[in-house]
Amino acid sequence: MASSSSAAASQQQHETVPDDHYRVTYEEIHEQISRSARLMRDQFRPDVLVPIMGGGMIPARVLRTFLKVPSEVDSSKKRNIPIQAIGLALYEEVAGTSAESMGREVIRTQWLDEGTFKRSHHAKQPSPSGAGAAGGLLGKNILIVDEVDDTRTTLQYAYQELLADVQKGLAALDPAQRAALPPTRFAIFVVHNKHREGGKKGVLPLMAGQGEGWKLEDQKVGQDGVGEGVWYYSADETGDCWVDYPWETEDILEHNRLATLAKKLGVNTGRPPVKET
Amino acid sequence: MASSSSAAASQQQHETVPDDHYRVTYEEIHEQISRSARLMRDQFRPDVLVPIMGGGMIPARVLRTFLKVPSEVDSSKKRNIPIQAIGLALYEEVAGTSAESMGREVIRTQWLDEGTFKRSHHAKQPSPSGAGAAGGLLGKNILIVDEVDDTRTTLQYAYQELLADVQKGLAALDPAQRAALPPTRFAIFVVHNKHREGGKKGVLPLMAGQGEGWKLEDQKVGQDGVGEGVWYYSADETGDCWVDYPWETEDILEHNRLATLAKKLGVNTGRPPVKET
Structure with missing residues (x-):
C-alpha cells in the first residue's frame, strides 16, 4: 500500500506540462469550425474555398463539410462547394534560400490553375472567356482559409494577389459580361487569430462594421464589381x-x-x- | 434505486450503433499515417506530395509532418516537402451535370500550376525550361495521396494523367537535360484500401514485387526516365x-x-x- 500511494504521489508530482504551448485537439478544431461555418453560411455564403497550403488544408476540408449547398442536379441532395488551393511559403520554409532573404518574403509554390477551374462544372454558368487565371473566381464569394493569422504577412499576400487577379479578370470582360456577373467578394477564415504583442506586420482592409447582424447585401461594391474590404472570421482568438x-x-x-x-x-x-x- | 437501475438497464439496451458504417477517428488516422510514413521514408522517399482534393487534403497534410527532410539552408533544421494539389471529382459531385453522365467520368477542377511550382525554390535545382505543366515534378518521387481507394477510378485517372504530363515534359527536354535528371517515380498513398466485392473498376500498374525489403533502386526505370509501375501504400485495408x-x-x-x-x-x-x- 505504501509503495502504491508513493507511486500515486510521484505520479501527481509529474503531472506538469513540458512547455507553455497551447495544444488544440482535432475535435476542438472541428467543433470550432462548425460554429464559424454556421455564421458564414448565414452571412458571407462562400461559393469557393481557397485554402493556403499547407496550413489551410485541414481547416478547409472540415469547413467544406459544413458549407454544402443544395445540388443543382438533384435538389434533394447536397453538393460540396469547390476548392481551389494555393501554395504559399515564407522563404525560410523552402530549400535553396539565401540566409538574408529568409522569413521576409512570401513566395508562391502553387497558384490558381488557369483554365481547368473555369471549365469545370463547378461554375454556376460557364465563365466568361478571356478572364485569365481568376476566371473561375469572378462573381463568386471567395473564402481564403488558413490555420492561423499570426504576422498576417501570408494572408495579406494571398488577399492582394487574388484581388489583383480578379480585378484583372473583370477588366478583361466586355461590359455586358461584367454586368451579368454578381459582385466578387472576399473573406478570410482562420482557425486562430493570434493577438501579437508587437501587432501584425501584414495589413488587411477589414470590412468596417462587420457584425453578427450583417448581411452580404450590406457590403458596398466598387465600380470594379468587387466588394469593398474583406470579411474576416476567426474560429478563436489566442494570445501571443x-x-x-x-x-x-x-x-x-x-x-x-x-x-x-x-x-x-x-x-x-x-x-x-x-x-x- | 429501482428507477436508477432501470435507467441503467435502459441505457444498456440503447447501446447500439445506428448503422453498419465503419467510423474512424482523427487520432486513429493520424497514427495509421505515422506508421505508413515510416515505411515510405525508408522505401519510396517522396519528394513531393500530390493530394487529390478534397479527400487527400487531410491525409497529405498529416503525412507532411512525418516526411520532413533536412533543410538545405540549415542542416540542423528540417523542412517540409512541397505539396502540389490537384482537384478531381466524379460528375455526380458537381453541379450542372446531366443525369446520364453522373458518376461515370472524372473531371478536373484543379490541375498542376504551370510555371509557379517549377520556379519555386522547392526544386533542388531549377527545373529545365520547356518542360510544361509537370516541370516541377520531373526527376522527383511523386506521391499521390487520397483518403480511400474505392472503385480506383479517380486514382487511375490521377496517375495516368500525371504520368502523361511527366512523359511529355521529359520528352521536351534535350538529351543532356534528361540525362542530368534522376528517374521520375510514382507512388500512391491512401488511408484505406477498400476490398470491393465486385473488384475495382479502375486499373493501376502496381509495381510487381513491392515488399517490406524493397528499396527504391530495385524499381526498373524505363527508357523514358520514368520508374516502371506505381508503388502502392495503404495505411489500412477495409472490407466492402x-x-x-x-x-x-x-x-x-x-x-x-x-x-x-x-x-x-x-x-x-x-x-x-x-x-x-
Whole structure:
C-alpha cells in the first residue's frame, strides 16, 4: 500500500506540462469550425474555398463539410462547394534560400490553375472567356482559409494577389459580361487569430462594421464589381503564444494527453490577455 | 434505486450503433499515417506530395509532418516537402451535370500550376525550361495521396494523367537535360484500401514485387526516365463497407462516441472478410 500511494504521489508530482504551448485537439478544431461555418453560411455564403497550403488544408476540408449547398442536379441532395488551393511559403520554409532573404518574403509554390477551374462544372454558368487565371473566381464569394493569422504577412499576400487577379479578370470582360456577373467578394477564415504583442506586420482592409447582424447585401461594391474590404472570421482568438496543431504533432496521443492535462491545471489556455479598461 | 437501475438497464439496451458504417477517428488516422510514413521514408522517399482534393487534403497534410527532410539552408533544421494539389471529382459531385453522365467520368477542377511550382525554390535545382505543366515534378518521387481507394477510378485517372504530363515534359527536354535528371517515380498513398466485392473498376500498374525489403533502386526505370509501375501504400485495408471519416461528420463527439461503442460491441470493425483457404 505504501509503495502504491508513493507511486500515486510521484505520479501527481509529474503531472506538469513540458512547455507553455497551447495544444488544440482535432475535435476542438472541428467543433470550432462548425460554429464559424454556421455564421458564414448565414452571412458571407462562400461559393469557393481557397485554402493556403499547407496550413489551410485541414481547416478547409472540415469547413467544406459544413458549407454544402443544395445540388443543382438533384435538389434533394447536397453538393460540396469547390476548392481551389494555393501554395504559399515564407522563404525560410523552402530549400535553396539565401540566409538574408529568409522569413521576409512570401513566395508562391502553387497558384490558381488557369483554365481547368473555369471549365469545370463547378461554375454556376460557364465563365466568361478571356478572364485569365481568376476566371473561375469572378462573381463568386471567395473564402481564403488558413490555420492561423499570426504576422498576417501570408494572408495579406494571398488577399492582394487574388484581388489583383480578379480585378484583372473583370477588366478583361466586355461590359455586358461584367454586368451579368454578381459582385466578387472576399473573406478570410482562420482557425486562430493570434493577438501579437508587437501587432501584425501584414495589413488587411477589414470590412468596417462587420457584425453578427450583417448581411452580404450590406457590403458596398466598387465600380470594379468587387466588394469593398474583406470579411474576416476567426474560429478563436489566442494570445501571443505558441499554438500546437494536432496535425503537426508526431505523437497524437501524447498531444491529447497534454491538452487535457493543461485544461485540468488551468495553464496554457491560449487566451488573449484581458484588456485593461 | 429501482428507477436508477432501470435507467441503467435502459441505457444498456440503447447501446447500439445506428448503422453498419465503419467510423474512424482523427487520432486513429493520424497514427495509421505515422506508421505508413515510416515505411515510405525508408522505401519510396517522396519528394513531393500530390493530394487529390478534397479527400487527400487531410491525409497529405498529416503525412507532411512525418516526411520532413533536412533543410538545405540549415542542416540542423528540417523542412517540409512541397505539396502540389490537384482537384478531381466524379460528375455526380458537381453541379450542372446531366443525369446520364453522373458518376461515370472524372473531371478536373484543379490541375498542376504551370510555371509557379517549377520556379519555386522547392526544386533542388531549377527545373529545365520547356518542360510544361509537370516541370516541377520531373526527376522527383511523386506521391499521390487520397483518403480511400474505392472503385480506383479517380486514382487511375490521377496517375495516368500525371504520368502523361511527366512523359511529355521529359520528352521536351534535350538529351543532356534528361540525362542530368534522376528517374521520375510514382507512388500512391491512401488511408484505406477498400476490398470491393465486385473488384475495382479502375486499373493501376502496381509495381510487381513491392515488399517490406524493397528499396527504391530495385524499381526498373524505363527508357523514358520514368520508374516502371506505381508503388502502392495503404495505411489500412477495409472490407466492402461504408467508411465514415471524421472530417465528413457534422457531430464529431457523436462520431467518436459511436466509434468507441462499435469497438466495445465488436461490430463495424471495417475488417475485410477473412479469405477462405
